Amino acid sequence: MDELFSAxxxxxxxxxxxxxxxxxxDPQYRESKEYQRLRDLHRKIQEDDATWQRFLQRVRExxxxxxxxxxxxxxxxxSRRVRVYLPDSPLPTGxxxxxxxxxxxxxxxxxxxxxxxxVDLDEELATSQTWFPPFPPEFQPYEAKLDALVxxxxxxxxxxxxxxxxxxQDLQIGNYALGEGTLIHYLFTDNIW
Numbered sequence: 001m002d003e004l005f006s007a008x009x010x011x012x013x014x015x016x017x018x019x020x021x022x023x024x025x026d027p028q029y030r031e032s033k034e035y036q037r038l039r040d041l042h043r044k045i046q047e048d049d050a051t052w053q054r055f056l057q058r059v060r061e062x063x064x065x066x067x068x069x070x071x072x073x074x075x076x077x078x079s080r081r082v083r084v085y086l087p088d089s090p091l092p093t094g095x096x097x098x099x100x101x102x103x104x105x106x107x108x109x110x111x112x113x114x115x116x117x118x119v120d121l122d123e124e125l126a127t128s129q130t131w132f133p134p135f136p137p138e139f140q141p142y143e144a145k146l147d148a149l150v151x152x153x154x155x156x157x158x159x160x161x162x163x164x165x166x167x168x169q170d171l172q173i174g175n176y177a178l179g180e181g182t183l184i185h186y187l188f189t190d191n192i193w
Contacts, residue, residue, distance in 0.1 A: 016034060164184040
């Protein structure tokens with residue numbers, strides 16, 4: 001993998017967008033140059049939605065047997081996310097199996113994960129399980145198609161697990177205390193499901 005996408009290089013990158021040693025509820029957090037830089041990038045990306053919309057259209061056309069759900073992450077996350085529900089996943093209740101692609105706005109990188117949820121509205125019960133590569137066999141054909149579409153649409157690099165789960169010692173995000181977050185949280189989202 002290119003040095004640009006090494007764990008060390010990506011840790012330095014996220015430090016440009018998240019202030020060191022501050023919690024999100026500290027008034028200095030929102031006043032920091034890092035937070036301002038991230039907020040400005042969110043605004044810029046939200047104004048230019050055409051590439052993302054073309055990508056979603058390609059996913060719908062090339063994987064027509066699946067339900068495609070655009071997950072609005074901006075401006076909360078530094079990423080965009082799409083859930084591609086496998087054909088045997090009736091919505092809104094039942095078992096939901098999906099392959100999820102998330103593209104970062106901080107760097108030309110993306111991830112995919114598999115998700116399996118069981119929802120029973122009568123029981124008000126939901127359980128879920130998430131996989132990072134390797135995926136269970138039933139998800140793999142959709143993983144391959146979606147990964148190819150992401151790479152072709154954005155020219156991004158898919159990050160391996162060892163990079164994704166690299167701890168970032170001096171930053172805080174969401175419900176994670178200082179030092180508890182990993183690169184996946186800062187590059188993509190602190191809410192993986």
